[in-house]
Amino acid sequence: DTAVSQTPKYLVTQMGNDKSIKCEQNLGHDTMYWYKQDSKKFLKIMFSYNNKELIINETVPNRFSPKSPDKAHLNLHINSLELGDSAVYFCATRGGGGETQYFGPGTRLLVL
Amino acid sequence: QKEVEQNSGPLSVPEGAIASLNCTYSDRGSQSFFWYRQYSGKSPELIMFIYSNGDKEDGRFTAQLNKASQYVSLLIRDSQPSDSATYLCAVARSGGGADGLTFGKGTHLIIQP
Secondary structure (H helix, E strand, O other): OOOEEEEOOOOEEEOOEEEEEEEEEEOOOOOOEEEEEEOOOEEEEEEEEEOOOOEOOOOOOEEEEEEEEEOOOEEEEEEEHHHOOEEEEEEEEEEOOOOOOEEOEEEEEEEE | OOOOEOOOOEEEOOOOEEEEEEEEEOOOOEEEEEEEEEOOOOOEEEEEEEEEOEEEOOOOEEEEEEEEEEEEEEOOOOOHHHOOOOEEEEEEOOOOOOEEEEOOOOOOEEEOO
């Protein structure tokens, strides 16, 4: 049973489209994150959710919006996709009183 | 701007030798420090974390933290070809809670058979 899962694994789309990436965790963790890893492999945090409340929101464009329907899910909606949005997006979770984060397998987004 | 700096490499080490990976951070309020390993095309996986000054050992891995110098390192003893990967240093922001990690750009380690 995968602890942190993401769908889809790959996403190829055209500029201007709207897309969503889903993340689900079965660890019972309270906090979930979205990270973006660019073509130079630099991993940068985008959002954090704790008990369905947005805790931090980095300087990302408002075309990106996280949605958490429940504690086990944190989805990422992206409107009006741009070429620069091409990257690998990782979901991560944290819980159990520690600061260790567990990463999902990633979603590879390619905007054409 | 909180930053984490790493030498991007590649760092080439012969099999069986000690690989030494270094990281500096700018935020003096940082409380927790992590080393993640990332194989090409895979997600980051936690190798070690350290909170207190000094050394922390786990098998072939030793993390070293010096908060006064704002420096954290990872030593890999008896390096194996399977250790070839990108190693990401990460820092938990001050304030704790749900704050995310600030990552360095990673060091690409190559273990030569």
